[in-house]
Amino acid sequence: MSEHLPPNHPAMPTQKIGVLLLNLGTPDGTDYWNVRRYLREFLSDPRVIETNKLVWWPILNLIILSFRPQKSGHAYAQIWDKDKNESPLRVITREQTENLAERLRGDGVMVEFAMRYGNPSTRSVLDKMQAAGCQRILLVPLYPQYSATTTATANDKAFDALRTMRWQPAVRTAPAYYDDPAYIAALGDSIREGVAKLDFEPDVVLTSYHGMPVEYHQKGDPYYCQCHKTTRLLRDYLGWPKDKLMVTFQSRFGPTEWLQPYTDKTLEALPGQGLKKVAVLAPAFHADCIETLEEIAIGGKESFLAAGGEKFAYIPCLNATPTGMDFLENMVRRELGGWL
Incomplete structure (x- = not known):
C-alpha cells in the first residue's frame, strides 16, 4: 500500500507515549478584558453552572461579566508573578510539568500541560502531542478529589479535541487520588x-x-x-x-x-x-x-x-516540591503500567 502513496504524504513520526497534566485555568493578564474572557469561558461551562442556559445567559453576560472582572482582576494582581507575567497557577503547573518530564525522560515520555479554561488550551496541546507522535496519551487531571465540575469537565475538553482528530491516539484518564x-x-x-x-x-x-x-x-x-x-x-x-x-x-x-x-x-x-x-x-x-x-x-x-x-x-499546596513530585511521578508511572 505504501508504494502507491501520493508524493506529498507526510512522514510518520516516531511513536511516543504522552502525559498531559490538566488544570483549571487562568487569565492571561489581570486587566478587565483578559479576566473577562477567562470568566466567560469558565462560567459558560454547563458542568460548572447547571442553571438553564436561557436563564443563565443574561445573568452572566449582562450582570456578572460587567462587574466581576474588575474584582477578580484586583485579586489576581495581588498574587501575580510579575517576573514571569503569569499567574502562580500557570507558573507552578509548568514547573511540575518540566520536573516530571525530566524524571520520565529516560523512558521517552513526552510531558505537557494544558488548561481547561484559558491558555495553553487543551486542544492546542493535544494537537501538538499528536503531531509529535504520541499515539498513547495519559490524561492526568490535577484534582485529588473527583467532581463533575473539575475532573469531568477537564476530561470532556480533551475528548472534544480527540473527537475531531483523524488519527486519534489511545487515551487513558488517571483516577482521583483523594485516598491514595x-x-x-x-x-x-x-x-x-x-x-x-x-x-x-x-x-x-x-x-x-x-x-x-x-x-x-x-x-x-x-x-x-x-x-x-x-x-x-x-x-x-x-x-x-x-x-x-x-x-x-x-x-x-x-x-x-x-x-x-x-x-x-x-x-x-x-x-x-x-x-x-x-x-x-x-x-x-x-x-x-x-x-x-x-x-x-x-x-x-x-x-x-x-x-x-x-x-x-x-500551608502551601504540594506544588513542585520534591515530596509532591515524588508522588506525582509514582502515580503517573502506575497509570502508565503496560505502556512503558
Missing part, C-alpha cells in the same frame, strides 16, 4: 513540616476545600464525601484528634446554598471560641492559585485577625 496512601503521606508530611516551621502551635488546622452547590452533591457528585475521607485519612496519618483537623469549604458563588461549614465564616467564628491560632491548607488543589494565595492566605488571614485571631498561617 502515597498522596495522604505526601500531604501529611507537608502539614507536619509546615506546622514545625511555625513560631506558634496552631489551636486548630483547617483543611479548606473548594466548595460546590449542595444540589450537585444531592445529584450524586462524590466530591463532598471524598473531601471528608481525605481529611479523615490525614488525621489518622498524623495521629491527630478530630477537633485538631477540621473540614471547611471555600469559594462559594451566588445565592444558592453551598457545602458547609464555610471557611470564611469559620475563620471569623474561631477567635470567639477561644481558638486564636490557626493554620489552613487547601487539599483540593495540587498547585497554589488565586483561591489559595489570595482568598485564603490574604483574605482569610485578614478576616481571622479582624475577628480577634492572633496567629494565622497558610
